[in-house]
Amino acid sequence: MTAVIDFLNTIFWGYVLIYGLLAVGVYFTLRLKFIQIVQFPEMIRSVLSSSDTDRSGITPFQALCTSLASRVGTGNIAGVAVALYLGGPGAIFWMWVVAALGMATAFAESTLAQLYKVKDDEGRYRGGPAFYIARGLKAPWAGAIFSVCLILSFGLVFNAVQANSIADAFSGAFGISKLGTGVVLALMAGVIIFGGITAIARVAEYVVPFMAAAYLAVALYAVAANIGEVPGMLGMIVASAFGFAPAAGGLAGSLAAAMLNGVKRGLFSNEAGMGSAPNIAAVATPDPHHPVSQGLVQSLGVFIDTILICTATALLILLSGTLVPDSGLTGTQLTQAAMQVHIGAAGPYFVAVAIFFFAFTSIIGNYAYAEGALVFLGVGGRIGKAVLRLALMAMVVWGGYESVATVFDAADASMGLMATINLIAIVLLSGLVSRLTADYIAQRKAGRKPVFLAETMPELKGEIDQEIWSRK
Template sequence: MEQLIAAINGLLWGKILIYLLLFAGAYFTLRFGFIQIRHFGHMFSVLKNSRQADAAGISSFQALCTSLAARVGTGNLAGVAVALYLGGPGAIFWMWLIAIIGMATAFAESTLAQLYKVKDDDGNYRGGPAYYMELGLGARWMGVLFSLCLLLAFGLVFNAVQANSISAAMQVAFNIPSWGTGLAIVIAAGLIIFGGIRAIARFAELVVPFMALIYLLIALVVVMMNIGELPGIISLIVKSAFGLEQAGGGAVGFAISQAMMNGIKRGLFSNEAGMGSAPNAAATATPYPPHPASQGYVQMLGVFMDTIVICTCTASIILVSGQFEPGSGITGIELTQRALSAEVGGWGNTFIAIAILFFAFTSIVANYMYAENNLIFLEHNHKAGLTLFRICVLAMVMFGAMGELPVVWAMADASMGIMALINLVAILLLSGVAVKLAKDYNRQLDAGKLPTFDLNDYPELKGKVVEGIWDNNAQKPQEPSKS
């Protein structure tokens, strides 16, 4: 069984997905005319007016924080260290590059999620890949398969993995027994997830900016303490990315391939562009400007924040610390802890343990939201089923905190791989719609108008977009909220 799952993961992640994700990123970058570069500043302009919500949707800012809560996990602390150890400093360059092209993929999937969103029985917006597969492609079977894979991976197993990381960190740093950590996580997570989508969004809105800002400030302090080394480190990253640090031709080729593969994988796994996860949060927002593409801009910013900002913080701490030693066997979270402690003293270990607590706990809550979204797609808001699923999620959190089962983790990787494969096929098939929406938004923006989506301009979408969601009177342009 283990060998079969390992073979499936090797095929999916080693042979198919990494190239398909690269292709999708490059394809959407070209189709959108390098939108992530041309309109880089506009992402922040949209964010300025992103705090307003309505009775049906959360705010765009809350949707961004929720998607960041899921993206920013232990991988930002441990995964970057692994990429550095296996691929060398050049892996960071390729991590940056894949994030930049992945921003275009994130724009496409989040724009489509907004367009094809629906309202559940309680009047809340729901949407995501499963919904645009059913409504946009008329392929509910794809949506069902996608949802089942997401429920297994994000709803159950990945939450157990995050709980395991928290438990291990608390035991090492504070000698707290795993059962005690597990119980605390279950109680805290239960209070939030039983509050529903708005409680999750409010939690993410409060915690995510705080944890990201603190981590960024710590990284900046470490870099400023070693500011004289910064030009040399940047040079090292660029040279290593193209094998310029190696002497022989064979060594150059191997070094480049290792840097590329590890940097690209780290970037793809971290920012989740194309995976089909973040669109579940994007669809629940009431966007401003009232156009599906505005949420595409917000979620592009999420990819930038995760990889270009937070992953780079971890890489910077490690590289300026002098603790990075290829071949030493010290990698993962241990390398990050050693690096920070070498710069700021013994409290660096404690800080990393607390950072893991925040990063991993927010991932648990946001992952649950993604899963709830897809359970509602399958069950059409069946209340008893939703309660039972919440209990199962909390049980998996407790299980993860107290032990680990490698086969289960491997199954989750396979499940996420299938999920990503289905989503990439869907957004490539719907790419024409996404491009039309981007052009419509930018045409209005260039004319000095507030971009507003009018379904009457798209007769080919009538019958595919749910009635009442994007009608002219459904979302009238309003002045941005001051809050």
């Protein structure tokens, strides 16, 4: 089993997804005419809009915060440190490139998720890749495979990974029992997830901006305190990305190492193209009432996750002088050492608390994705949700004190299959994304607030919910 899983991960993550995600990002960037740059102000406007007239969904801001709750995890702290240690400062440049391309991919998949959303038995919006695969491509079997993979990876195993990271951090910083940490985490998560999507969105709406602002504030303090070094540091990042920087102390790294580790870090962190964030994008009530507005919101999420938060971690480490080749100091420990340089003895504790917030919100955000997959599979009733919630809590307790590599590798393989299905789907539906985008932009240029009506695309009758998209 281990050999099979390793083989699948080599195929998915060594070839299919690394190149596939980049290629799809380039494709949508060109086809949508650099929408992530040209329409950046519109992204801000779409996030700040809020509709109180439709109680079936959550607000665009809540959708953004919930997707960020899942995106922003321990990878933003430990993963960036690993990328720097293995790839040198140049890895950060390639992380930026991947994020810029990923913004276009995230836009496409979330726009489709909005278009193909439905209402569940409780009258709440549901949607995601499984729905546009089944309805748009007439392939419900592929949607079912996608949903099962989503539940296994995001609903269960990845939450054990997050719990393990919290337990490790608290054990090292405060000496707290890992099992005890796991139990407390499970109970806290249970209180929130048993409240459903609305409760998760409400918690994310308050916690995510707070945790991101606090972390970015410390990074800004470090930058301000070392402002004289920043221009040279940025120059080294760019030069190292192309193998031009002198390998002073071995920090420059090779071109191949910088590119490989930067690309991987960017792809794993922002989740663009993975098919995860669209599940919460579909739950939102967009304002303007057009699928494209939610695509713009989730595109901004990639920017916040990678360009802001991952870059904050990178600058904290690079400006601290703690990045030493072959020292063995990497991951969370490297970030904690860097933070200690900037804010003193409180540094390791601050990182432990940051990991708690980042990882805990990932747990509840991941559950929100999995609940939508249950609805697609037809088992999203009270019993199905209760079973998933209890299973998630059990995985959190288990993950707090146990780390079984094979199980985690299996989740990676599951996510690899899920992402591959999603990438194929959004490329096949790219013509529809392009038409919706052109319609939205044309209405803005005409001075109107964009509105999408199902009657304007009669060929979609039977595929999309006519009632949802008939509102004037």
